[in-house]
Amino acid sequence: MDEDELRRLRSEFPILSRKRYLNSCSLGALPTRGEEALRRFAEEWHEKGASAWYDAWLPAAEELRERVARFLGATPAELALLPTTSSALSVLGESVDYGRRNRVVVTELDFPTQIYQWAVKSEVELVVLESPDGVRIHPEQFEEAVDDRTAFLATSHVFFTTGHRQDLGVLADIAHRAGAFCLIDGYQGAGQVPVDLAESGVDAYTAGPLKWLCGGPGLAYLYVRRERIAHLHPRITSWFAHERPFDFDPHHFAFRTDARRFELGTPAVPTIRTALAAQKLLDPVGMEAIAARNRHLTRRLVTGLEERGFRPNISPEPERRTAIVLVAHDEPARAVEILDGEGIVVDHRPGHVRVSPHFYNTEEEVDTFVEALDRVRAQPRP
Ligand SMILES: Cc1ncc(COP(=O)(O)O)c(C=O)c1O
Known part of the structure; x- marks a missing residue:
């Protein structure tokens, strides 16, 4: 998937111009053609x-x-x-x-x-x-x-x-x-x-x-x-x-x-x-291209998290990992709420913040999430 193709695909999903949307394992983004349908x-x-x-x-x-x-x-x-x-x-x-x-x-x-x-x-x-x-x-x-x-x-x-x-x-x-x-x-x-x-x-x-x-x-x-x-x-x-x-x-x-x-x-x-x-x-994008992009984004996400000392709860077998990444966190609900205030949409499960990029996400969105999660960790409780 080249840059032009990615730009064209992203333009089909209005939420991507409003939020950094990283929660596709909960709800995939709605394309404009879905709305028209x-x-x-x-x-x-x-x-x-x-x-x-x-x-x-x-x-x-x-x-x-x-x-x-x-x-x-x-x-x-x-x-x-x-x-x-x-x-x-x-x-x-x-x-x-x-x-x-x-x-x-x-x-x-x-x-x-x-x-x-x-x-x-x-x-x-x-x-x-x-x-x-x-x-x-x-x-x-x-x-x-x-x-x-x-x-x-x-x-x-x-x-x-x-x-x-x-x-x-x-x-x-x-x-x-x-x-x-x-x-x-x-x-x-x-x-x-x-x-x-x-x-x-x-x-x-x-x-x-x-x-x-x-x-x-x-x-x-x-x-x-x-x-x-x-x-x-x-x-x-x-x-x-x-x-x-x-x-x-x-x-x-x-x-x-x-x-x-x-x-x-x-x-x-x-x-x-x-x-x-x-x-x-x-269908025309094809499952192989979607999966390849998801693997790329997930690798970047996991590396970024590990570099900042987070412990993603992922498969120890790299070839069995997918784009659902849970990050151990003491206060996941609070973290998700703060990130939401910054326009970054992720989710939480007990003891974890859950992130799930999809093919339409960018490296910048993934990096911004990792930086924001790091900042939230340093933020004192109100
Ligand atoms: C793996 C899996 N199975 C089942 C469900 C729920 O399915 P339904 O609400 O359609 O019964 C979910 C999430 O919503 C899920 O992640």
């Missing part, structure tokens, strides 16, 4: 009323499904549109029989919604792997815990807590050797690191437009590998999962044969519009 959505609503479903909104959902599937190395038939990651995990969790295999293996570094899915099921024996260094889980830990009683190996692609990226191929192999299903929460992976789901071997992967894909809240993407779909029978469902939803047949229900069998009703059209607009922006 929202206006178009409202105009279609005014102009066409319900016929907008057929002329514009359902076709837009299919275009989004196709683009996202391609972006993630999957096919449109393997992708379901759901409202949230939690609902995507729930519907899969309700798609198997725990009679013969009742163990689910997760980790303490996963986003809690992943863990809660199984914690509420009394028939499930939940194993929560603990991280020896607070940053990653070793593949051998999964190997030890996943056995012939295991229904799901369920964990994250990139840990939201530490940015450590797990190897999907290794996880899928461990699950499959034991006959278990490999379910990955990829919310912090898709859009910040390259994802090739066909090649990865995982059985299911959840993602969404909210964060690194810059498409806003209201939708999640659930990938289920083609060969697995027919074996899964969700116990929560909707008319969208029916093979012929527009028959409105009250007497007969049959699941679709593609991933739409996991859908739970009408999707959020405003988000389909914003997510599609953002996807059209990201």
Whole structure:
């Protein structure tokens, strides 16, 4: 990505001219074309009323499904549109029989919604792997815990807590050797690191437009590998999962044969519009270029922090680091508030300030954050 390309891309994100925005793992920046898409959505609503479903909104959902599937190395038939990651995990969790295999293996570094899915099921024996260094889980830990009683190996692609990226191929192999299903929460992976789901071997992967894909809240993407779909029978469902939803047949229900069998009703059209607009922006940039830039910015961020004596809580394996960096801090909420007053947007998690640059950020923004955090440390409490 050269300077001109970067300048052009940055001009698409209004927040970048107002703030030093370094919080994309929480919420990706909204591009102007996303805002225009929202206006178009409202105009279609005014102009066409319900016929907008057929002329514009359902076709837009299919275009989004196709683009996202391609972006993630999957096919449109393997992708379901759901409202949230939690609902995507729930519907899969309700798609198997725990009679013969009742163990689910997760980790303490996963986003809690992943863990809660199984914690509420009394028939499930939940194993929560603990991280020896607070940053990653070793593949051998999964190997030890996943056995012939295991229904799901369920964990994250990139840990939201530490940015450590797990190897999907290794996880899928461990699950499959034991006959278990490999379910990955990829919310912090898709859009910040390259994802090739066909090649990865995982059985299911959840993602969404909210964060690194810059498409806003209201939708999640659930990938289920083609060969697995027919074996899964969700116990929560909707008319969208029916093979012929527009028959409105009250007497007969049959699941679709593609991933739409996991859908739970009408999707959020405003988000389909914003997510599609953002996807059209990201597709030509390409995931390799985005990831390369994120690696560059993260290296600079980590070096800058370490030079000033901060301790970023990052993976000890440099090739597994991503653009989510947590910095140990005594008063993270106060630091984030002071930085916000200076127009620098980052976030905090218990005991840490969390920074997440994306491809559209500059070296100057990263350096300014590091200098400001250093200054905050020296600032006496009011
Ligand atoms: C890794 C990960 N999974 C899941 C979620 C939450 O998903 P949802 O609110 O869509 O259920 C988040 C953050 O919001 C996350 O970072």
